[in-house]
Amino acid sequence: MNWRQRRISWQLQGKCENSYERNKQVQIAVHENNAQDNWIKPRIWEREMAEQSREVARLKHRLDGMEGKRLLEGYRRQGPMPGSPETQNPGGEAAEHLSL
Numbered sequence: 887m888n889w890r891q892r893r894i895s896w897q898l899q900g901k902c903e904n905s906y907e908r909n910k911q912v913q914i915a916v917h918e919n920n921a922q923d924n925w926i927k928p929r930i931w932e933r934e935m936a937e938q939s940r941e942v943a944r945l946k947h948r949l950d951g952m953e954g955k956r957l958l959e960g961y962r963r964q965g966p967m968p969g970s971p972e973t974q975n976p977g978g979e980a981a982e983h984l985s986l
Contacts, residue, residue, distance in 0.1 A: 890919050 894915050 890915055
């Protein structure tokens, strides 16, 4: 149990002198808890962004290595891929415009 929870439970047990003071103390405790949460959330997001940046860098490095390996192996596309625009014949008016 952290000190905020102890403080709230102490206040709720009636150790404060009147209900007005008890309400104010509870409000203060709630606001302190919210302030801490509002401070912690950006730190969590910063940590997640740093992890994502490291992952992006790792994947870029891996991709560079794979592309370099492919170039060293002499990989080249031998011919047009089936279904690519190079293998398709335009029909109708498009063919006439291309022949001009």
